[in-house]
Amino acid sequence: MTTLLKQWKHIFKLDPAKEITDEDLEKICESGTDAIIVGGTDNITLDNVLDLLSRIRRYTVPCILEISSMDAITPGFDYYYIPMVLNSKEKKWMMDMQHQAIKDYVDMMEFSEIFFEGYCILNEDAKAFTYTNSYLPDEEDVIAYAYMVDKVFHLPIFYMEYSGKYGDPALVAKVKTQLQHATLFYGGGIETAAQAKEMKQYADVIVVGNSIYTNMKQALQTVSAVKE
Numbered sequence: 001m002t003t004l005l006k007q008w009k010h011i012f013k014l015d016p017a018k019e020i021t022d023e024d025l026e027k028i029c030e031s032g033t034d035a036i037i038v039g040g041t042d043n044i045t046l047d048n049v050l051d052l053l054s055r056i057r058r059y060t061v062p063c064i065l066e067i068s069s070m071d072a073i074t075p076g077f078d079y080y081y082i083p084m085v086l087n088s089k090e091k092k093w094m095m096d097m098q099h100q101a102i103k104d105y106v107d108m109m110e111f112s113e114i115f116f117e118g119y120c121i122l123n124e125d126a127k128a129f130t131y132t133n134s135y136l137p138d139e140e141d142v143i144a145y146a147y148m149v150d151k152v153f154h155l156p157i158f159y160m161e162y163s164g165k166y167g168d169p170a171l172v173a174k175v176k177t178q179l180q181h182a183t184l185f186y187g188g189g190i191e192t193a194a195q196a197k198e199m200k201q202y203a204d205v206i207v208v209g210n211s212i213y214t215n216m217k218q219a220l221q222t223v224s225a226v227k228e
């Protein structure tokens with residue numbers, strides 16, 4: 001899977017707490033995106049996760065659960081992504097939640113399917129920023145986090161999370177030069193093909209979320225924009 005991760009360019013993130021019609025879901029799943037992440041910050045329940053999973057399963061696209069709550073962990077996904085929030089002021093979101101979950105689930109964990117993500121939340125207005133009591137890191141901080149993910153913790157993914165806001169391409173470019181092993185995910189505010197192309201110049205994988213729900217036609221165009 002690490003090799004597969006290296007081949008991916010584009011991921012759609014679907015929020016189980018938001019409504020999507022069957023017709024739109026089909027367009028997303030058949031868009032040519034490399035994978036679908038199921039995830040969000042609030043109102044994530046076992047019921048809405050299972051409902052979305054069963055609907056995505058009609059298609060062949062790989063399906064990943066990004067775990068944000070212990071209540072919504074279920075078998076049946078191809079892969080599981082587990083955030084570790086590097087810039088949270090509380091150790092809980094970087095270490096303790098994951099530590100407790102490993103104690104609870106270790107017998108069920110198939111490590112080839114599970115990927116820990118070094119998360120850096122860079123938008124103060126994102127729900128996840130407030131939820132995890134994060135601070136806004138400066139450029140030097142972000143670069144040092146990237147170094148830690150790549151060379152200290154050896155995590156497979158460094159995720160620059162601007163959820164809801166288009167980020168700073170120059171910072172994404174700088175971070176990319178720091179990473180020798182980790183795959184660089186960029187997510188946040190991508191609405192147009194041009195934005196997708198710009199961030200994909202630096203990030204290995206771009207993640208498109210909210211624009212699925214606000215402008216589906218443009219969201220679909222982000223796939224071909226990074227695959228040409």
Ligand SMILES: CC(C)=CCC/C(C)=C/CC/C(C)=C/CC/C(C)=C/CC/C(C)=C/CC/C(C)=C/CC/C(C)=C/COP(=O)(O)OP(=O)(O)O
Binds near residue numbers: 110
């Ligand atoms: C039963 C079975 C077979 C299970 C498989 C085994 C398995 C995978 C076990 C899990 C083991 C494990 C270590 C689990 C971790 C548990 C856990 C709850 C960890 C904490 C994760 C965390 C730090 C969550 C905080 C919130 C966060 C960073 C969420 C990431 C997603 C995100 C940022 C979404 C975007 O949200 P946002 O845009 O801010 O808000 P909207 O929803 O409005 O878009």
Ligand SMILES: O=P(O)(O)OC[C@@H](O)CO
Binds near residue numbers: 161190207208211
């Ligand atoms: O929803 P948007 O802003 O596209 O961000 C995508 C993803 O990184 C959110 O976790």
Ligand SMILES: [Mg+2]
Binds near residue numbers: 015040163209210
């Ligand atoms: Mg979202």
